[in-house]
Amino acid sequence: MDVVTIGETMVLFTPESSPMLRYSHSFSRKFGGAETNVAIGLTRLGHRAGWISRIGNDEFGKALISFVRGEGIDVSQVKIDKTAPTGLYFKEVRSGDQVKVQYYRKGSAASMLSPEDLDERYIAKAKYLHITGITPALSESCYQSILKAVSFAKNNGVQVVFDPNLRKKLWSEEEARKVLIELSGLADILLPGVDEGSFMFGENNPIKLGEKFLQLGPELVIIKVGAKGAYYFTDEGYGLVPGFPLKTVIDPVGAGDGFAAGIISGLLDGVPIEKVVERGNGMGALATQVPGDFEGLADRNELESFMNRSTREDIDR
Structure with missing residues (x-):
């Protein structure tokens, strides 16, 4: 197994x-969740990924696990909850820069995840x-599960990749800030956006943020700065x-997950750090070109073609 991820995936209605x-x-019915988005991106790039979670013993749960399995992700550690439902959410894409999300995930099966499930x-x-940072926001047992998973990883020499993925709707700002800083300090590789860094430290300068994050303990910090890169x-x-310059953004949701998949893929392949970040930028950019949370995640040939084409266009200009 190359990567194991842990968190909630829900049924998405658009x-x-x-x-x-x-x-x-x-409405169209799809699926979405940061962790499975990353896993899908990784499998499309030729890596092996597994997913830990809980789903409801309902028709949505059955459709969800069939979908995730169909993307080549190992689901052997997904538990079926007989009492709690599979979570739902609705997404309004009014324009490429105006997206609204409404969650119906309180009391969901995934929010019942506990350390005993690991x-x-x-x-x-x-x-x-x-x-x-989404999973620990769902419940105290989810928070404890993340801490236990990190402990297991560190006990066995498994590197921890943490994407803060701030969701202010899920918890108080005080609690979010505390936990995100805590988990950043436990990570080996940290993938915040500059906005998340500003939320955590009250600082907008990416250089100063990078210094602050490194002081917490990660060996590698990669800060996303939007269209400018990382x-x-x-x-x-x-x-x-x-x-990579884009003429339009169709749906920005999932871009950060594509970025994370590209970064982890580059690390797995052992390419130089500049190429690692370039792969993350490419996956993130392509994710914005298709409606949906995961549909735009590219396979290796598509990604290489896009990056080569974009590089040639820059040279021509």
């Missing part, structure tokens, strides 16, 4: 007759454990890897 929920009478031997088989920071130094 309005079809109107971008606004209040006027829509028909198998240390399973996590120990992976090279990387991928976690986000900065990487290590004890040896830092650099900016430019992003």
